Amino acid sequence: MKIVLLGPQRTPALDAVVQSMDLDGRFATITAGWQEREPDDEELDDQLDGRSVNLSLYARWLDVQERDREYADADRRLREVLDDAQQLYLLRLDHALRAVYDIQRRNGSGQLHADTVTEAIEAVRALDEQHLARISDVHEEFYDRWPPHDRPVIAQHRAAVARLLHDTAALVVPGGHVGVLVTAMHLFNVAASLDAPVIAWSAGAMALTDRIVLFHDRSVHGPGNAEVYGRGLSLLRAVVPLPHASGRLLLDDTARMSVFARRFAPAHCVLLEAGTRVATDSEGACPVGTRVLSEDGRVVVLAAA
Numbered sequence: 001m002k003i004v005l006l007g008p009q010r011t012p013a014l015d016a017v018v019q020s021m022d023l024d025g026r027f028a029t030i031t032a033g034w035q036e037r038e039p040d041d042e043e044l045d046d047q048l049d050g051r052s053v054n055l056s057l058y059a060r061w062l063d064v065q066e067r068d069r070e071y072a073d074a075d076r077r078l079r080e081v082l083d084d085a086q087q088l089y090l091l092r093l094d095h096a097l098r099a100v101y102d103i104q105r106r107n108g109s110g111q112l113h114a115d116t117v118t119e120a121i122e123a124v125r126a127l128d129e130q131h132l133a134r135i136s137d138v139h140e141e142f143y144d145r146w147p148p149h150d151r152p153v154i155a156q157h158r159a160a161v162a163r164l165l166h167d168t169a170a171l172v173v174p175g176g177h178v179g180v181l182v183t184a185m186h187l188f189n190v191a192a193s194l195d196a197p198v199i200a201w202s203a204g205a206m207a208l209t210d211r212i213v214l215f216h217d218r219s220v221h222g223p224g225n226a227e228v229y230g231r232g233l234s235l236l237r238a239v240v241p242l243p244h245a246s247g248r249l250l251l252d253d254t255a256r257m258s259v260f261a262r263r264f265a266p267a268h269c270v271l272l273e274a275g276t277r278v279a280t281d282s283e284g285a286c287p288v289g290t291r292v293l294s295e296d297g298r299v300v301v302l303a304a305a
Contacts, residue, residue: 001194003208003236003284006201007276008244009174014047017199017277018170025051025169028196032057032184033176033203044174052172053164057184060157064187068153071146078142082135082230089131090227096124097225097259104255121262128228128263132211135230148187162193175202175243178214182207182232191233198235205241205272210234213264215242217250226260236284238267242293245271254297261293268302269293 004017018027027048031038038058045052065072100120106113148154165171171194173181181203185191198208206212215226242249250256261269270278271291278290286292286302294300 001235001284002197003280004197004199005205005241005270005272005276005278005280006199007272007274009201011274012043012047013275014044014172014199015049018048021170021197023169023197025167027052027170027172028165028168029054029172029174030057030181030185030190030204031174031176032061033174033178033181033207034058035177035180044172048172051169053168055161055164055188055190057161057188057190058180060161060188061184064151064153064157068151071148071151071154074142074146078138081138085131085135085138086227086229089127089134090225092127093124093225093227096120096127100124100259101256104259118262121259124259124263132228132231148189154187158189158193161188161190165190165193165196168196170197170199173198173200173204173207175204178203178206178212178229182212182230185233191235194235201272202243205243207232208236209239209241210237211240211264211267213240215260216248217253217256218248223250223256226263236280239280239284239286240264240267240269241272242269243272246273251299256297257293258295258297261295261297265295271299 004021006013006017029041029044029052031041031044031054034040035058038056039054041052041054100117103117103120149158185207200208209232212229212232213226214229215224217223245251268286268290269292270286271293272278276291278286280286288302288304290302291299292302
C-alpha cells in the first residue's frame with residue numbers, strides 16, 4: 001500500500017501532492033482528530049478539488065455512545081484502565097531515562113562507559129515493549145468480551161464506512177488528537193476496508209504506525225519524555241513519524257537525540273517538517289533522501305542501501 005507522509009499543512013500543499021500522484025475519483029477523508037470541528041473541512045475539500053467525502057468517524061462514535069450505552073460504558077471503563085496503565089508506565093519511564101542521562105553525563109570513556117549506556121537504553125526499550133504488550137493485552141481482553149462486530153450500531157457504521165472507502169482514489173488523514181483519531185479508526189475497521197493510497201500528516205501520520213510515540217522537548221514545563229502511547233493501524237511499520245520535529249525536539253542536543261533514535265531502532269525516526277514529502281514503497285520503506293535521526297543523534301538523510 002502506498003503511503004505518503006507530509007509535513008505540517010499550515011501552508012497547504014495537499015493539492016499539489018494530489019496532482020502529482022495523478023489520482024482520479026473521490027477522496028475519503030478522516031478528520032475525527034479534530035473532534036467537534038470534524039465537519040469544518042471546507043479548506044481540506046478545496047485542496048481536494050471538491051471531491052472529498054468525510055467518513056465522519058467522530059460523529060459515528062458519538063452516535064455509538066448515544067445508541068449503545070452498554071458498550072459506551074464499557075469503553076469508558078477501558079479508557080480508565082488504559083489511562084492508569086499509561087501513568088504507571090510514565091512513572092517508571094522517568095526513572096529509567098534519568099538513569100540513561102545520568103550515565104551519559106558521568107565522566108567516563110571507553111568500552112565500559114559505552115556498554116553501560118547501551119544497557120541503560122536497553123532497559124528503557126524493554127520497558128517500552130512491556131508497556132505496549134500490556135495495553136495490547138488490555139485491548140484484546142476488551143474486544144474478546146465486547147466484540148464490536150456483534151454490536152448492531154457499530155456494525156451498521158462499519159458497513160457504511162466500508163461502502164464509502166470502496167473505489168476511493170485515496171484516503172486523506174490530517175492531524176488533531178491522535179488518541180481520538182486512532183480509537184475511531186480502529187472501532188470502524190478502517191484498515192480492513194482500505195485498498196487505496198493514504199496521504200497523512202501530523203497525528204494522521206502517527207496513527208498509521210505500529211507504535212505511536214508522543215514527544216515534546218519544548219513544553220512550558222521543560223523537556224518531556226517521549227512515550228509509547230499504543231498501536232496505530234500498523235499500515236506503516238518500522239517508522240516513527242516526528243511531526244514539527246524542529247519545533248518539538250531539541251535536535252541540537254545530540255546526546256538526547258541519540259537516546260531517542262537508539263531507543264526506537266531499527267525503526268526510522270522520520271522528521272516531518274513544512275514542505276516534507278515522504279512516499280513509502282509497497283513494503284513501507286522510506287525512500288533515499290528521507291531526513292531521519294541517526295543513532296549518534298545527528299539529523300541525516302537516508303542513503304541507498
